[in-house]
Amino acid sequence: MDKIISKEEVSSIFKDGMTIMAGGFMGVGTPQGLVSAMLEAEVKDITLIVNDTAFIESGVGPLISNGRVKKVIASHIGTNPETGRQMIAGELDVELVPQGTLAERVRAGGSGLGGVLTPTGVGTVVEEGKEKITVDGREFLLEKPLRAEVALLKAYKADKAGNLIYHRSARNFNPLMALAADLVIVQVEQVVEIGEIDPDEVMTPGILVDKIFVQGGCC
Amino acid sequence: MVSTQLNSKQIIAARVAKEMKDGDVVNLGIGLPTMVPSFLPPNVNVILQSENGYIGLGPLDGEVDPDLVNAGGQPASILPGGAFFDSLFSFELIRGGHVDVTVLGGLEVDAEGNLANWMVPGKMIPGMGGAMDLVTGAKKVIVAMEHTAKNGSSKILEECRLPLTGKGVVDLIVTELAVFRVTDEGLVLEELQDGIDLKTVEEKTEASFKISQAILEN
Numbered sequence: 001m002d003k004i005i006s007k008e009e010v011s012s013i014f015k016d017g018m019t020i021m022a023g024g025f026m027g028v029g030t031p032q033g034l035v036s037a038m039l040e041a042e043v044k045d046i047t048l049i050v051n052d053t054a055f056i057e058s059g060v061g062p063l064i065s066n067g068r069v070k071k072v073i074a075s076h077i078g079t080n081p082e083t084g085r086q087m088i089a090g091e092l093d094v095e096l097v098p099q100g101t102l103a104e105r106v107r108a109g110g111s112g113l114g115g116v117l118t119p120t121g122v123g124t125v126v127e128e129g130k131e132k133i134t135v136d137g138r139e140f141l142l143e144k145p146l147r148a149e150v151a152l153l154k155a156y157k158a159d160k161a162g163n164l165i166y167h168r169s170a171r172n173f174n175p176l177m178a179l180a181a182d183l184v185i186v187q188v189e190q191v192v193e194i195g196e197i198d199p200d201e202v203m204t205p206g207i208l209v210d211k212i213f214v215q216g217g218c219c
Numbered sequence: 220m221v222s223t224q225l226n227s228k229q230i231i232a233a234r235v236a237k238e239m240k241d242g243d244v245v246n247l248g249i250g251l252p253t254m255v256p257s258f259l260p261p262n263v264n265v266i267l268q269s270e271n272g273y274i275g276l277g278p279l280d281g282e283v284d285p286d287l288v289n290a291g292g293q294p295a296s297i298l299p300g301g302a303f304f305d306s307l308f309s310f311e312l313i314r315g316g317h318v319d320v321t322v323l324g325g326l327e328v329d330a331e332g333n334l335a336n337w338m339v340p341g342k343m344i345p346g347m348g349g350a351m352d353l354v355t356g357a358k359k360v361i362v363a364m365e366h367t368a369k370n371g372s373s374k375i376l377e378e379c380r381l382p383l384t385g386k387g388v389v390d391l392i393v394t395e396l397a398v399f400r401v402t403d404e405g406l407v408l409e410e411l412q413d414g415i416d417l418k419t420v421e422e423k424t425e426a427s428f429k430i431s432q433a434i435l436e437n
Contacts, residue, residue, distance in 0.1 A: 025271040025306070026292035028285065051306065052346070078345025079292065087344070096344075099270065100310030100352035107307055120314060120355045123333075123386025126347075156286075168286035168303060169271050175305045 003162050003212045010037040010185060010213055013150065019047040021106070021148040021177045026052055026079060027059030029170035031154040031187030033215045035060055038068070038152075045070045049106070049146055051099060051173055052076040053083040064092070073146065075099035098126060101143050103176060108145035110179025115144045151181030155204070158188040159195070162209030163202040171203070178208040185211040227365055227395035230412055233258040234393050235322055235363050239265050243319040244312075246270065246353055249291040251363050252322035268318055270349040272309045275301020290349070313349065314356035321357035323350060325364040325392075327379045330426040332389040332401035334362060335381035347384060354385035366394035366423055373425035375399065375406070396420050399428060407431055 014020075020038070024030025038046075039062055046069045053074055054061040063069050065082045071093040077083040086092035097105065104116040117140035121127055131142040153174045156167035164186060166174060178184050191214050225233060228251050236258035239245065245265045247253050259265065267276035270290045277296040289295040297303070312318060327335040334354055337347040354360050368374055375392060392399040397420045398410040406428035411420060417434065 026288065028271070028288050028292070052348075074346065076346035076348040078343075084344060096346045098347050098351040099306070099349040100314050100356075103305075103307040103310050118314065120352045122355075124351065124383045126351065166303075168284060168297070169269070169273055169288055170286040171303055172272050172306045176307050 003160065003210065004191065005185075005211045005213055007033065007037045007040075007213065010034060010211070011041040013183065013185070014038050014041040014043045016043050017045045018043065018150060019049065019148045020150050020152065021049040021146075021173075021181055022060050022152040023154055023172060023174035023177055024051065024054065024059055025169065025172040027054040027061070029154050029166070029172045029174055030054065030059045031152050031185075031213070032058070033187050033213060034152040034154075034185060035063060037213075038063065039066060044068055047071040047073070049073045049148055051102065053080040055080055056082050067091070071095070073097060073102070075102050101126075102146075103173065105143050105146040106173065106176045106180045108143075109147035110176060113145060115142050117141070118143055146180065148177075148181040149183065151177040151184045153178060153184065153186040153204075153209075155186050155188050157190050157192065157197065158186060158209070158212050159192050159197045159206065160212070161194045162186070162206030162212060163197050163199075164188070164204040164206070164209065165197060165201055166203050175204050178204045183210050184208055185213060187213045187215055189215055228254060229258075230395045231363050231365070231393050234398060234410075234412065235361055236260075236263075238359070238361060238391065239263055239320065242266070244268055244274065244317065246313065246318050246321040246357065248321070248323040248350070248353075250324055252324065253291075255322055255363075268309075268312060269295070270306075270309050270313065270353070272306055273297055273301055273303045274312075275299075277301075310349070310352050313352050316356055316358055318353070318357045320359045320361060321353045322361045322363050323353065325362040325374060327374055327376055327381050328362050328364075328389055328392050329376045329379045330401075330405045330428070331378075332387045333379045334360070334384045334389050335379045336362075337384050338382055340382065350384050354388040359390050360385075360388050361391045361393060362389050363393050366396045366420075373423055375424050375426045377426050396423065405429065408434060410434070
């Protein structure tokens with residue numbers, strides 16, 4: 001099965017109203033080529049699940065600045081003033097989630113769990129509307145799973161089976177999101193033949209990766 | 220007295236540095252807390268954890284690698300012996316009690332050890348990022364902040380007014396005027412910074428506090 005696809009093929013995947021996850025921490029580890037393909041698809045009313053909304057012109061930021069997003073679920077929006085502006089103007093729904101809780105919710109979504117119990121946020125506004133469960137005398141919040149229709153990942157290297165290796169701090173949310181979406185697309189800097197990546201070095205197994213987009217073209 | 224005059228932030232960072240033990244795993248918030256390592260004595264080496272996914276955070280040395288940034292998104296390095304991991308593992312370390320000390324800034328702290336540092340309703344809503352997990356999970360939470368806000372009002376309150384980052388989470392408050400420990404019986408003034416008298420601290424602190432034996436005996 002050939003997993004490698006072109007930017008045009010990537011663009012054709014997106015539909016209005018989709019829920020999309022994207023890896024990255026302030027743009028580091030965000031697949032900029034896939035974000036650009038999504039912009040070219042001119043879809044709207046997207047629900048975006050990301051750690052942060054990065055910057056106006058980089059990371060997933062351009063999706064916000066171009067008005068493609070109706071709801072964002074993130075831990076931090078402070079570096080992209082457009083997110084805050086749209087939120088205050090009532091154009092964008094923002095759900096702020098503690099970063100560790102966001103990671104756990106994505107994990108739950110990807111690993112068949114009904115949620116996680118975390119002490120993070122107890123006694124703060126984060127607990128509003130959530131079930132509190134006491135375990136051995138300590139209070140926890142029940143945080144529910146997050147899943148998406150499409151996950152957009154960035155890895156350093158893939159083999160043609162989709163086995164992935166990430167580079168430095170660009171790993172962040174990418175391996176978690178590989179488990180938590182119906183369709184997983186990865187942007188890589190290089191693609192090698194099957195067998196060229198030592199199985200011991202694989203960080204995300206290829207069975208989770210549906211499509212590979214090679215930045216700068218391929219093969 | 221030291222020969223070079225330290226500014227308020229340096230006084231705070233230098234005092235926080237004294238809380239670190241050799242080998243501690245430490246997470247530093249953005250801004251003032253990042254100044255702490257430069258005040259560590261030569262025999263104290265700490266291992267810095269960066270919440271975007273590694274331990275062994277170091278200052279930028281040499282070329283910028285666009286894939287290697289600190290939790291503020293700034294170019295950084297990884298020191299020998301460091302390790303990268305994903306965000307899930309990063310917060311397992313943080314929430315699971317594997318980080319010895321976290322140092323964060325504060326907008327308000329109160330007598331019960333509540334901390335507010337992530338939003339000002341109607342003005343500034345950047346999001347909590349990793350702060351709520353850090354104050355919940357780190358073994359020791361140090362708030363490093365200037366004693367008063369820009370308008371001169373106390374940031375150490377009887378009760379926080381801003382939305383909380385964590386409830387009853389703070390262990391130590393270090394300002395340019397004083398050091399307070401949070402105890403079950405409320406705040407205890409542990410130290411006065413060099414050249415600061417008790418009256419100044421009393422005037423600039425809204426919260427009530429006990430005074431440690433060491434200060435009373437001086």
